[in-house]
Amino acid sequence: SAVISQKPSRDICQRGTSLTIQCQVDSQVTMMFWYRQQPGQSLTLIATANQGSEATYESGFVIDKFPISRPNLTFSTLTVSNMSPEDSSIYLCSTDRGHSEAFFGQGTRLTVV
């Protein structure tokens, strides 16, 4: 199994500011995924992050709003930029080691006021 440490676990931010979420995996993984879960909804994929290349974003998500870094095989960050109340969600990182069992971080509960 893989253990993913995600931080912060929660934050309350002012609109117009940015928040960077970090995920550290306890072993090397090729792909990491970032999801958003809006209140009362299921998970929606934001982007896929491979080490050494730019992240691939899903429809409706753009790099300027959600820049992602993947500096090595155990670490990734997601930044939520120029936040508005609509960005209030739980953000989760995940890895699946190539079509095997997927593991998730503890989630970051973001509230924008």
Add this chain to the structure above:
Amino acid sequence: KQEVTQIPAALSVPEGENLVLNCSFTDSAIYNLQWFRQDPGKGLTSLLLIQSSQREQTSGRLNASLDKSSGRSTLYIAASQPGDSATYLCAVNQAGTALIFGKGTTLSVSS
């Protein structure tokens, strides 16, 4: 495009009952199916992973089955407890994609 549906959306049962959560998917070309548990405001905990070649997996009081040809999976919880109260999510893994999730079943077990 793969779609995952979970029924029911919510379920309330008294402690001790056995219950079944349902998951269906539209495209049978999957690598695996995974059941997760999510507590309010928290991340996801993996419960069971069923590979596409398998029919079922068991862990303690949980049993998950997979009928790939019909696009269905069930999660059976035996002798439910208040601590089982959470949202249960089903997700499928396909070639070239990340997990595709259903909307979940929110379970409440009363003592």
